[in-house]
Amino acid sequence: MRLALIVPLAAASVFAIVFQAARASGSERRVVPLPVGTNPGGAGAGTPLKPAAGHQLAIFAQGCFWGTEYRFRQVPGVLATAVGYTGGQTKNPTYEQVGDHGTGHAEAVLIEFDPAKVSYARLLEIFWSSHDSTSGNRQGPDVGSQYRSAIFTFGPEQQAQGLASRDAEQKKLVDRITTEIAPAGPFWKAEDYHQQWDEKHGYESCPLPRHARAKTGS
Template sequence: MAESKKETQIATLGGGCFWCTEAIYRELKGVIYVASGYSGGEIINPSYREVCTGQTGHAEVVEIEFDPTVVSFPEILEVFFATHDPTTLNRQGADVGTQYRSAVFYHNPEQKAIAETIIKQLNDENIFGAKVVTEVTEWTNFFKAEDYHQNYVANNPGQGYCQFVVIPKLEKFRKIFKDRLKSSVK
């Protein structure tokens, strides 16, 4: 009898600089693959330089392939909302522009409903002390970023932005979600 292929799902999330978001999800148990890229814009296959202008309509995002029998989409979003500021419009820290917006690009109606429910709950309970401005938008495209952006933190741990922005976020994630880290990370 042939072994059946594991069913995976895709999540596409924008939480500011994709270096931060990618580094976090690479360590989450149940995540199979993460790629940094661009979603939500009109230009086909944009470059980093084009997206940085804020004129393409794209957000810096990560596309996450995950095993829903290990980590659910609501758990993916729990990590997402805990590791960036979803209350600042078009900004994460010093990174400013529409390309840094907080966004969930849903792949099906179930993901849309889950994202909207979680955002409503966060707002109703005033979890952040300010309104969540994360956009929930239908996924239409994903363009993988240039190779040098992939696994950027692991490949450039001494780079200033990684030292002062990414690594502190990664350490916060590891502390909060220590029971959900891949065994190679613990």
């Protein structure tokens, strides 16, 4: 069956995205193909994911996706979000499969935003300031490649801005930034119970105080 993915921050603010339900490990799973081309295979193949007119998409990974989603949902101009898995090889992975480190995916948040209200450059500033970009495959107590720092970009302009922001951030830090910056590939929407986890439970579950060491005078 075909369903509409609606992840609102407000009644008039939704993802206008259509996706297709699929089956994996005996339970319903959903895949959200990306707007750059189409998902190369699996459920939902050929179904484009497009933001509403005048809006843009961004994908960030910075550890546990519960906390990442919560932080970006507080930003004026961010219209809607969904957490999921991206940057890996396996189609339609489950949370358990990603956690076993065999799929190569990162936990990430897909964001729809209004560039007239918040710029991509501002989202990058929030990204860099809200986690440790030098810690490799971990954030705080969470260890594994699924918790790596990454920016998945939509188009050459976002790619250029991401790389430039990384260079600027590196000048402030002692340790080498390990953040991956790459064009967005298939984004697999996570299980429903992960979506807006912190809002459902009434607290920020994955606070990520920044621990990257700044250079003296930075």
